[in-house]
Amino acid sequence: MLRDSSPMLREAPGNAERRRLAMLIRAAIVRGDFTDGKIPSEPTLMRDYGASRAVVRDVLQQLAETRVVSRTHGVGTHVDVGSIFDFYQFHGVDVIPEQSTYPRVIDRSVVDTPPVAHERMPDCGPQVLRIEYVAAHGDFASTVSTNYFVIPKAARLEEVEFGHNIYQFLHNGGVKLSSSEFILGAMLADEPTAVRLSVLPGAPLLSLEQVMYDEEGIPVCFSTVALRADRVSFFSRVARGGGHALRSADDVIDPLEPRRV
Numbered sequence: 001m002l003r004d005s006s007p008m009l010r011e012a013p014g015n016a017e018r019r020r021l022a023m024l025i026r027a028a029i030v031r032g033d034f035t036d037g038k039i040p041s042e043p044t045l046m047r048d049y050g051a052s053r054a055v056v057r058d059v060l061q062q063l064a065e066t067r068v069v070s071r072t073h074g075v076g077t078h079v080d081v082g083s084i085f086d087f088y089q090f091h092g093v094d095v096i097p098e099q100s101t102y103p104r105v106i107d108r109s110v111v112d113t114p115p116v117a118h119e120r121m122p123d124c125g126p127q128v129l130r131i132e133y134v135a136a137h138g139d140f141a142s143t144v145s146t147n148y149f150v151i152p153k154a155a156r157l158e159e160v161e162f163g164h165n166i167y168q169f170l171h172n173g174g175v176k177l178s179s180s181e182f183i184l185g186a187m188l189a190d191e192p193t194a195v196r197l198s199v200l201p202g203a204p205l206l207s208l209e210q211v212m213y214d215e216e217g218i219p220v221c222f223s224t225v226a227l228r229a230d231r232v233s234f235f236s237r238v239a240r241g242g243g244h245a246l247r248s249a250d251d252v253i254d255p256l257e258p259r260r261v
Contacts, residue, residue, distance in 0.1 A: 037079035092167035100164035107132035117148040121219040140198040142231035147223040183209040
């Protein structure tokens, strides 16, 4: 049996049991395994996972404190907020994803083109349309997205209704896409971003840079996004020989609508 070679890497058995159970419940939530979003009862979890009542209660309490689940006396435990979106589904080039990001627009301004935006969109000109929104499911924001649009290509976006996600917004403004690309990374929250996303300064976040291209293949939008890492999922599948084994957007599981799989 392998053992940790350093005392710094060792873990108390009780901590390991709680960590594993929490990860398993999180995985079940992300995959939509719980019918109607209802988490099994404590006795059922104890039986299914071979865990003690103390461990199950501790894990459910921890998940509630991080707003993965909500617990109501006499009602039970339910999924609170799952993933905001799945990245594969959310490219939104062929179709408009139905999944809402619960956007709330906080800025809509014409501004001088930032140098980085000009690098990503060489033909954007001296000014761009900046649209900033937060994704807020419930009382807190889990994502803040700042988007720079080419003028005059996206001029109609100054006035149209945003809709349930950015691809609906582009559609409302008459902008059609041919492709989009994501650069996914990680960052530590600076103080202003931490306040915006209701996390502590220095908390780990996901960072996202996106460029979207119009029907002629010309960049029409550049976005920078900070996301709470506990509110996003990423799905990827690769087949041998370069084939594509990805599910279509219609087949991607929406964790906000849990169902048995």
